[in-house]
Amino acid sequence: MNQKTVPQEVLNTFFPGTSLADVRSYGDGHINDTFLVEASGSSGSGKFILQRINSEIFQHPEELMENIQGVTGWLRKKITEEGGDPARETLNLRLTADGKPIFKDASGGYWRVYDFIENTSCFSQSESAEDFYQSALSFGHFQRLLADYPAHTLHETIPHFHDTPVRFATFEKAVAADSAGRADSVREEIAFVTARREYVHTLVDKQASGILPLRVTHNDTKLNNILIDNETGKGICVIDLDTVMPGLSVNDFGDSIRFGASTGAEDEPDLTKVSCSLELFEAYTKGFLEGCGGALTPAELDSLIDGAIMMTLECGIRFLTDHLEGDHYFKIHRENHNLDRARTQFKLVSDMEAKRSDMEAIVKKLAAELC
Ligand code: ADP
Ligand code: GN1
Ligand code: MG
Numbered sequence: 011m012n013q014k015t016v017p018q019e020v021l022n023t024f025f026p027g028t029s030l031a032d033v034r035s036y037g038d039g040h041i042n043d044t045f046l047v048e049a050s051g052s053s054g055s056g057k058f059i060l061q062r063i064n065s066e067i068f069q070h071p072e073e074l075m076e077n078i079q080g081v082t083g084w085l086r087k088k089i090t091e092e093g094g095d096p097a098r099e100t101l102n103l104r105l106t107a108d109g110k111p112i113f114k115d116a117s118g119g120y121w122r123v124y125d126f127i128e129n130t131s132c133f134s135q136s137e138s139a140e141d142f143y144q145s146a147l148s149f150g151h152f153q154r155l156l157a158d159y160p161a162h163t164l165h166e167t168i169p170h171f172h173d174t175p176v177r178f179a180t181f182e183k184a185v186a187a188d189s190a191g192r193a194d195s196v197r198e199e200i201a202f203v204t205a206r207r208e209y210v211h212t213l214v215d216k217q218a219s220g221i222l223p224l225r226v227t228h229n230d231t232k233l234n235n236i237l238i239d240n241e242t243g244k245g246i247c248v249i250d251l252d253t254v255m256p257g258l259s260v261n262d263f264g265d266s267i268r269f270g271a272s273t274g275a276e277d278e279p280d281l282t283k284v285s286c287s288l289e290l291f292e293a294y295t296k297g298f299l300e301g302c303g304g305a306l307t308p309a310e311l312d313s314l315i316d317g318a319i320m321m322t323l324e325c326g327i328r329f330l331t332d333h334l335e336g337d338h339y340f341k342i343h344r345e346n347h348n349l350d351r352a353r354t355q356f357k358l359v360s361d362m363e364a365k366r367s368d369m370e371a372i373v374k375k376l377a378a379e380l381c
Contacts, residue, residue: 016045016060016121023106023113024060024123025049033060038134038234039250040340041067046126057126058104062119063112067339068252071120073165075112078122078251079103080163081156088155098127098239098246127247130237136270139293140243145236146294148245149228149266150301153259156226157305161256164226171229171253172261174210174324178203181331190336196349199330202356206323213313213320217258221309227257233270259310263298264317267291268325271318272358277350284357286365291318292372299380311377315369319362326355 016033028051036046036059043062049055063071078101085100096102103111104123113121136142170176185193185200193200216222228235228248235250269276271291274284295314299306329352332339337348362369 014043016062017115017117017119020060020113020115020119020121021047024058024104024121025051026107027051028055037132041252047123057128059124059126061122061124063122063252065118065120068167070165070167071112071114074167074252075122077164077167077254079111081159081251081254084159085152085155097125100247101125101127101249101251127237129240130246131240132234132237134234135272135275136233136290139289141238142233142270142290143293143297144238144243144245145233145270146245146266146297147301148236148248149231149262150298150303152228152248152301153225153262154301154303154305156254159226161224161226164255166255167253171255172257172321172324173214174320174327175214177324177327177331178207178210181327181334184331184334188334190334192334196330196333199349199352199356202359203323203327203330206359210320210323212316213258213260216309216313222258222260222313223307223310224256225259226254227259227262229253229255229257229261229265231262231266231269233266258313258317259302259306260313260317261321262317263294263314264319264321265325266294266298267318268322268355268358270294272354274354276354277347278354279350281353281357284354284361286318286358286361288365288368288372291369292376295373295376296380299376304381306381311373311381314373315362315366318369319359319366322355322358322362326352326359329355 014035021030028049031048033045033047037044041064045060047058047060065071068074082100086096089096089099102125104125105111106113111122133141181203230250230253236245237247237249239246271286271294272284273287278284329348333348333352340348342348
């Protein structure tokens with residue numbers, strides 16, 4: 011669903027008595043509809059991020075907002091204690107006139123508003139190893155600040171979100187059903203996934219046997235889910251908190267590598283431009299280990315590379331599944347967009363598999379220095 015207009019009742023609810031200078035689509039997330047609102051008036055002036063939550067994907071938006079209120083409240087307290095600026099370093103929700111963080115419109119759409127964080131940039135590809143390093147510090151730091159968060163209070167906003175064997179089973183069903191009639195045209199990609207049938211269990215098995223601990227994790231650690239301060243160049247705010255849930259730290263690490271260590275865009279059609287940069291991999295690993303502040307266990311350090319390969323494979327499986335099912339999950343902007351995305355992920359998986367020993371050497375060297 012890609013709704014491009016905002017009902018008046020939504021604006022009246024979040025911005026009563028305010029004249030709105032501008033409301034326009036914003037950002038390039040794949041899931042929610044995001045708008046930038048510029049307002050002036052008695053109940054508050056300034057810029058805001060208004061979002062229509064994708065309630066086909068997040069089926070319990072009120073629970074999701076309970077998570078976000080809890081997590082942002084916790085972060086605000088910790089950031090203040092550490093001498094930071096909570097107005098810029100975490101998301102701040104704007105409530106409705108009756109104190110709610112969410113509003114349901116007459117046609118069933120769910121809406122929320124955050125203060126807009128000014129003078130920041132959000133990158134859809136790494137422009138420099140330094141920016142990527144900064145994002146790693148931020149995601150590692152985020153995990154450290156939430157290390158003692160009461161995990162049992164968090165709702166599971168998307169069940170089995172990073173359960174790769176479940177993603178694999180859903181993919182196999184999509185191939186069998188072939189509801190969009192596309193399976194024959196993607197036999198090579200299907201074979202790529204099927205060849206990794208056993209591998210998809212690697213991390214969930216380690217979690218089930220207690221080798222890898224569950225932590226409070228972000229679960230969607232793309233570079234464009236960090237705001238970088240335009241003046242200092244530092245990663246200041248982790249955004250897109252919809253999937254904060256108990257999970258594996260190696261998946262947070264891995265999802266960042268999947269997206270930000272690639273030399274090409276996530277949807278680059280020319281696969282010769284797509285590979286995993288070892289320079290970017292090293293920059294991120296350094297920042298993540300520093301940001302986590304020595305909290306990772308030896309087993310987690312040992313599984314970082316599997317985190318990178320698994321998140322990339324899983325994301326490729328999800329894009330290919332969506333292509334096979336007729337593109338109902340991720341927003342697409344052109345024909346075969348999900349297929350192009352799946353192909354970049356599989357190219358990266360192959361490249362990381364080939365570079366595993368180089369990546370291992372980098373992790374070993376940095377762990378010895380920093381952990
Ligand atoms: P999605 O779940 O669709 O990815 P996000 O929550 O990541 O949505 O928001 C989409 C984009 O909006 C972000 O990539 C970022 O550019 C921008 N954005 C979101 N929240 C803020 C904020 N509080 N201040 C400034 N920009 C923001
Ligand atoms: C989605 O919301 P966004 O665009 O940050 C997706 C992630 C995928 C990512 C791929 C809730 O993230 O899981 O890794 O696209 N979010 C959800 O780019 O499914
Ligand atoms: Mg996002």
